[in-house]
Amino acid sequence: MVSESPLRKRRKEARPSELTAAALGLFVEKGFAATRLEEVALRAGVSKGTLYLYFDSKEALFKAVIQEGIIPVVAEGEAIAASHAGSAFDLLERLLGNWWTRIGETDFAGIPKLMVAEARNFPEVAQFYYENVIRRGRALVGAALERGMASGEFRRMEIETCIEVVIAPVLMLLIWRFSMGSCQGKQVDPAQYLAIHMDLLRQGLQRSQV
Amino acid sequence: MVSESPLRKRRKEARPSELTAAALGLFVEKGFAATRLEEVALRAGVSKGTLYLYFDSKEALFKAVIQEGIIPVVAEGEAIAASHAGSAFDLLERLLGNWWTRIGETDFAGIPKLMVAEARNFPEVAQFYYENVIRRGRALVGAALERGMASGEFRRMEIETCIEVVIAPVLMLLIWRFSMGSCQGKQVDPAQYLAIHMDLLRQGLQRSQV
Amino acid sequence: MVSESPLRKRRKEARPSELTAAALGLFVEKGFAATRLEEVALRAGVSKGTLYLYFDSKEALFKAVIQEGIIPVVAEGEAIAASHAGSAFDLLERLLGNWWTRIGETDFAGIPKLMVAEARNFPEVAQFYYENVIRRGRALVGAALERGMASGEFRRMEIETCIEVVIAPVLMLLIWRFSMGSCQGKQVDPAQYLAIHMDLLRQGLQRSQV
Amino acid sequence: MVSESPLRKRRKEARPSELTAAALGLFVEKGFAATRLEEVALRAGVSKGTLYLYFDSKEALFKAVIQEGIIPVVAEGEAIAASHAGSAFDLLERLLGNWWTRIGETDFAGIPKLMVAEARNFPEVAQFYYENVIRRGRALVGAALERGMASGEFRRMEIETCIEVVIAPVLMLLIWRFSMGSCQGKQVDPAQYLAIHMDLLRQGLQRSQV
DNA sequence: AATGAATGAGGCTTCATTCAT
DNA sequence: AATGAATGAAGCCTCATTCAT
Numbered sequence: 024m025v026s027e028s029p030l031r032k033r034r035k036e037a038r039p040s041e042l043t044a045a046a047l048g049l050f051v052e053k054g055f056a057a058t059r060l061e062e063v064a065l066r067a068g069v070s071k072g073t074l075y076l077y078f079d080s081k082e083a084l085f086k087a088v089i090q091e092g093i094i095p096v097v098a099e100g101e102a103i104a105a106s107h108a109g110s111a112f113d114l115l116e117r118l119l120g121n122w123w124t125r126i127g128e129t130d131f132a133g134i135p136k137l138m139v140a141e142a143r144n145f146p147e148v149a150q151f152y153y154e155n156v157i158r159r160g161r162a163l164v165g166a167a168l169e170r171g172m173a174s175g176e177f178r179r180m181e182i183e184t185c186i187e188v189v190i191a192p193v194l195m196l197l198i199w200r201f202s203m204g205s206c207q208g209k210q211v212d213p214a215q216y217l218a219i220h221m222d223l224l225r226q227g228l229q230r231s232q233v
Numbered sequence: 234m235v236s237e238s239p240l241r242k243r244r245k246e247a248r249p250s251e252l253t254a255a256a257l258g259l260f261v262e263k264g265f266a267a268t269r270l271e272e273v274a275l276r277a278g279v280s281k282g283t284l285y286l287y288f289d290s291k292e293a294l295f296k297a298v299i300q301e302g303i304i305p306v307v308a309e310g311e312a313i314a315a316s317h318a319g320s321a322f323d324l325l326e327r328l329l330g331n332w333w334t335r336i337g338e339t340d341f342a343g344i345p346k347l348m349v350a351e352a353r354n355f356p357e358v359a360q361f362y363y364e365n366v367i368r369r370g371r372a373l374v375g376a377a378l379e380r381g382m383a384s385g386e387f388r389r390m391e392i393e394t395c396i397e398v399v400i401a402p403v404l405m406l407l408i409w410r411f412s413m414g415s416c417q418g419k420q421v422d423p424a425q426y427l428a429i430h431m432d433l434l435r436q437g438l439q440r441s442q443v
Numbered sequence: 444m445v446s447e448s449p450l451r452k453r454r455k456e457a458r459p460s461e462l463t464a465a466a467l468g469l470f471v472e473k474g475f476a477a478t479r480l481e482e483v484a485l486r487a488g489v490s491k492g493t494l495y496l497y498f499d500s501k502e503a504l505f506k507a508v509i510q511e512g513i514i515p516v517v518a519e520g521e522a523i524a525a526s527h528a529g530s531a532f533d534l535l536e537r538l539l540g541n542w543w544t545r546i547g548e549t550d551f552a553g554i555p556k557l558m559v560a561e562a563r564n565f566p567e568v569a570q571f572y573y574e575n576v577i578r579r580g581r582a583l584v585g586a587a588l589e590r591g592m593a594s595g596e597f598r599r600m601e602i603e604t605c606i607e608v609v610i611a612p613v614l615m616l617l618i619w620r621f622s623m624g625s626c627q628g629k630q631v632d633p634a635q636y637l638a639i640h641m642d643l644l645r646q647g648l649q650r651s652q653v
Numbered sequence: 654m655v656s657e658s659p660l661r662k663r664r665k666e667a668r669p670s671e672l673t674a675a676a677l678g679l680f681v682e683k684g685f686a687a688t689r690l691e692e693v694a695l696r697a698g699v700s701k702g703t704l705y706l707y708f709d710s711k712e713a714l715f716k717a718v719i720q721e722g723i724i725p726v727v728a729e730g731e732a733i734a735a736s737h738a739g740s741a742f743d744l745l746e747r748l749l750g751n752w753w754t755r756i757g758e759t760d761f762a763g764i765p766k767l768m769v770a771e772a773r774n775f776p777e778v779a780q781f782y783y784e785n786v787i788r789r790g791r792a793l794v795g796a797a798l799e800r801g802m803a804s805g806e807f808r809r810m811e812i813e814t815c816i817e818v819v820i821a822p823v824l825m826l827l828i829w830r831f832s833m834g835s836c837q838g839k840q841v842d843p844a845q846y847l848a849i850h851m852d853l854l855r856q857g858l859q860r861s862q863v
Numbered sequence: 864a865a866t867g868a869a870t871g872a873g874g875c876t877t878c879a880t881t882c883a884t
Numbered sequence: 885a886a887t888g889a890a891t892g893a894a895g896c897c898t899c900a901t902t903c904a905t
Contacts, residue, residue, distance in 0.1 A: 038864095053353065054266060054351070055264075056264060059899065060899075060901090061899075069866090070865065070866045071866085071867070071900090071901090072865065072866055072868095072901090072903085075900095075901070075902080081900065136349065136350075138413065139346065139349065139350070139412040139413065140264060140346075140349070140350035140412070141264070142412040142416070143411070143412065143415070144263055144264065144267060149412075150416050153413060180432070181425065184422070184426050184429045185433075187405075187409075187421060188402050188429050188430045188433060191401050191402040192398050192401040194405060195397075195402075195405050198349055198408070199349075202348070202350070203348065203352045203362075203367065205352070205356070205359075206352070206356075206360050206363035207363065211397060216394050216397065216398065219390060219391060219395055219398050222437075223390075223395075223437035223438065226436060226437045227434065227437030228433065245889075269873090269875090270876090271874080271875095280890065280892060281875090281892070282876090282877080282878085282890070282892065285876070286889070286890075290875080291875070473686075473773065474684050474685075474774065475684075476686035476687040477686040479895065480896065481895080489869075489870090490869065491871070491897085492869070492870055492872095493869055493870075495896095500897080501895095501896070501897090558832070558833065559766065559828055559829075559832040560684060562833045562836070563682055563683065563831070563832065563835070564683055564687060566835065566836075569832075569833055600849060601849065604841060607841060607846065608846065608853060612817075612818050612821040612822060612825075614825060615817075615821035615824060615825050616821070618769055619817075621773070622768070622769040623787065625776065626776075626779050632814070636817060636818065639815055639818050640818045642857075643818060643854065643858065644853065644857065645857075646856060646861075647854065647855075649856070689879085690878075691878075700886065700887045701878095701880090701888070702882085702886070702889095703885080703886055703887075705879095705880070705881080706886075710879080711879065
């Protein structure tokens with residue numbers, strides 16, 4: 024009957040995302056099957072049983088991890104595209120740059136690697152991710168490319184495939200970081216990596232000057 | 234003492250690669266932890282126990298899968314580079330093209346996805362793969378880029394990072410195929426994908442014509 | 444945070460020795476390798492998995508069985524020796540008698556047979572047992588013999604070997620019970636066996652009356 | 654049709670005992686369950702399959718090991734007893750001494766330890782061993798004791814139990830050697846051990862001189 | 864809401880046994 | 885007679901899940 028302290032309330036409401044955060048870290052590191060719920064619980068500072076108060080199963084936890092992960096970023100991208108005034112290439116640069124800073128530097132950075140590793144084990148989750156993240160992300164990039172081609176800023180190319188080639192290096196940057204990244208001596212500098220990618224693209228997409 | 238029948242002998246010697254082939258398929262599909270050795274045995278047409286006549290453990294099987302997987306292709310690339318006479322871009326195209334046809338269309342195509350998914354669980358294997366495949370692959374691409382920059386065919390850019398950006402789409406193409414690839418309706422056409430990638434690169438790397 | 448119910452607490456603390464008790468029985472009966480953990484669990488009234496909440500492995504369970512087994516008895520013997528006032532032979536009789544009643548009639552009676560059967564498979568455990576039980580037991584008997592020889596109650600003999608000859612029948616009595624004992628029709632009566640052993644010893648150790 | 658070379662023939666006939674010899678060594682060292690037939694084969698210098706040409710199963714091999722082991726020695730003892738002319742104590746000494754030299758210094762020395770360790774797992778084998786070795790061995794010792802008591806050389810004691818006490822140290826000497834024996838620094842000297850045992854017995858059994 | 868002891872199905876691994884050569 | 889590759893039942897151990905407290 025006594026109203027709970029706000030501190031405790033906040034705690035309670037924050038629980039699920041504390042749990043998914045812990046789970047995300049371990050899923051990315053070890054993969055779904057090799058992650059033990061006991062470790063997740065330990066990392067989240069709760070007991071194993073507590074996980075089941077919030078998630079029905081390990082699989083449900085996985086789904087929650089993915090769902091919680093990433094949607095806002097796409098919406099941001101869509102807002103950027105809607106309000107963009109400058110050149111198509113500037114838009115492309117802003118989209119990839121925003122995606123990088125909003126994902127690449129956060130805890131969610133591991134999700135693409137996780138998704139790649141587990142897609143075949145969780146087709147519905149993969150489908151969900153595809154519909155809600157990838158398809159929309161591609162549409163954004165596709166629109167920028169189309170705008171550039173329409174305005175004569177970019178040369179004409181087959182768009183669908185072009186989208187993928189444009190996105191691939193950015194995705195790969197993330198995936199690498201959470202997989203083979205620890206093998207090489209000096210790490211890639213993301214800023215430089217993106218700069219070179221954009222530099223190649225700028226000239227590569229450009230309509231011939233003749 | 235008596236020499237064994239050739240049929241049986243061939244069988245015996247072929248066994249290990251039959252087993253690694255079956256294992257590779259399942260590891261790629263489900264990941265290491267989620268693959269049951271019983272399934273591997275079933276797919277290879279042997280009993281569970283037989284696996285242990287050839288590999289000490291599931292982990293040893295994994296290592297064998299990776300080691301058997303891929304080295305010859307790099308050597309081929311090195312031969313191509315050594316004997317190449319034409320332009321730097323042609324070399325680049327031949328290297329990526331050869332890599333694709335020699336990997337992308339074979340059973341080994343899944344190895345990059347597998348390696349990405351499991352690198353953190355098997356750091357030594359990842360290191361081995363890095364030293365023997367990635368480092369040498371990068372060196373090949375790096376040499377082609379350098380040749381082009383030296384001859385004035387390519388503009389000058391920071392090479393190390395450039396290598397990664399050049400390789401990323403080809404890697405991503407493979408990885409995608411064995412992960413999210415099944416989500417989308419129509420599959421990417423690899424030939425077209427590579428063509429567009431090379432097309433963007435050709436113009437993107439080109440020294441400015443002015 | 445809440446204190447657990449005493450009933451549950453008592454259970455929890457009693458578990459390990461319930462488990463080692465069950466394990467001891469089966470190890471003695473069948474030997475280490477032939478004992479299945481499922482049987483141990485069954486006998487202890489728990490599930491197979493529960494064993495692993497308390498012991499890391501079958502081998503750890505074995506070690507615990509031995510360690511838990513027997514040490515207090517030696518301490519008792521040492522106390523008896525320290526406070527003994529009567530003749531050396533009386534001390535010897537009390538030591539062997541006490542050892543018998545405190546071991547031979549309890550659940551731990553099987554440990555010597557178990558230790559004999561498994562010593563070579565578990566050298567460290569055997570060493571532990573040797574240091575903590577056998578060496579100290581011998582020292583006790585040795586001290587009694589020495590006292591008797593010093594006082595002229597016993598004749599002089601080589602002590603170290605004498606200790607073994609004195610102890611052997613008592614050990615053998617136990618070992619026999621848990622091995623070939625079931626073959627013969629009428630069982631040996633331990634009391635009579637000890638009586639005869641002591642009777643032979645009394646006269647055998649006695650200094651010649653001349 | 655061609656008669657086999659005698660060398661080969663001898664080899665073939667010797668096979669079974671080569672196998673049981675190898676098996677005995679390992680059974681004594683590790684116990685029945687922990688001994689792998691592959692090791693037995695390896696030690697005997699044959700292949701695993703060959704074992705099954707001579708023994709139907711691991712258990713059959715065990716039975717053969719025991720049966721082959723020890724019977725002649727008892728017969729020897731019986732011959733000694735039959736032809737013995739001297740004192741009862743001399744007979745006792747000869748029996749135990751003969752038993753020791755004929756067993757204790759041969760490969761069969763490990764059998765008592767093996768039998769003790771496995772008796773409960775192989776009740777029929779234990780029974781066989783009991784009937785053919787133990788019972789007859791006891792009878793021999795019993796007859797010597799009885800002769801001594803009848804002649805007045807020994808004092809009167811309950812014979813059955815006395816037999817066991819007399820035998821126990823000799824048995825224990827063997828068992829110890831193949832179990833805890835490796836724990837202690839300096840090994841017991843069997844000759845001295847037997848000497849002390851006999852010395853204690855001589856005086857212990859003696860009819861009081863008064 | 865939270866705990867953590869307990870469960871038991873399921874996977875990896877071993878090894879006695881078989882059988883084609 | 886001998887081999888050794890192959891089998892598959894069985895045991896150890898893990899861990900997702902449950903539930904009494």
